[in-house]
Amino acid sequence: MADDADDKEHRRITDLGTLKALAHPLRSQLYRALIVARTATASQLAEQVDEAVSLVSYHLRKLADHRLIEGAEPRSGDGRERWWQPASDEVSIHSEDFRDAPEKAAAHRAASRLFHEQRGDLYRRYLDERLTWGPEWNSATSDSEFLMRLTAGELSELTEELSAVLRKYEERGRAAEAAGETEGRENVALHVYGFPFRT
Secondary structure (H helix, E strand, O other): OOOOOOOOOEEEEOOHHHHHHHOOHHHHHHHHHHHHHOOEEHHHHHHHHOOOHHHHHHHHHHHHHOOOEEEEOOOOOOOOOOEEEEOOOEEEEOHHHHOOOHHHHHHHHHHHHHHHHHHHHHHHHHHHHHHHHHHHHHHHOOOOOOOOOOOHHHHHHHHHHHHHHHHHHHHHHHHHHHOOOOOOOOOOOOOOOOOOOOO
């Protein structure tokens, strides 16, 4: 999202080149698809995004150039296809890393808008398909808005606490899948925004 940290679990993106690499509409879509799949080939990802394999391969190499993704162990006997995986379990982008120059601030703003639009598209797709998910998933789905009066410090603390809870559930899901407990599991997106506003 480039710093020099080798932490497989978390990568904080701090350089403009890496931010711009990820903030390309198709690349961010491919990156999200690879996070969900954990490993995939360009052909598999091309089917998901409805693009040519050659174009997808090009953009995957660009993501790899910035160490956002990396080669993975082959999952089939076909040695012609390259497998990819995310280079870290999560990435983060913080506005304070891009405030020191107008070009960096503008790139961060554009990236944030793109990611927000793509998240919105994902939720709108769920709304369009809601009836196909059945009552159990529709009851489990949440759509909430909380309006509070907080200090900046309290908002930071709230964000950290929510992140810890989300990581706990993410780790639980990965452990269950590693143990072969896949029954009833689906991909779930949870988007949390915390920001100030004035009326």
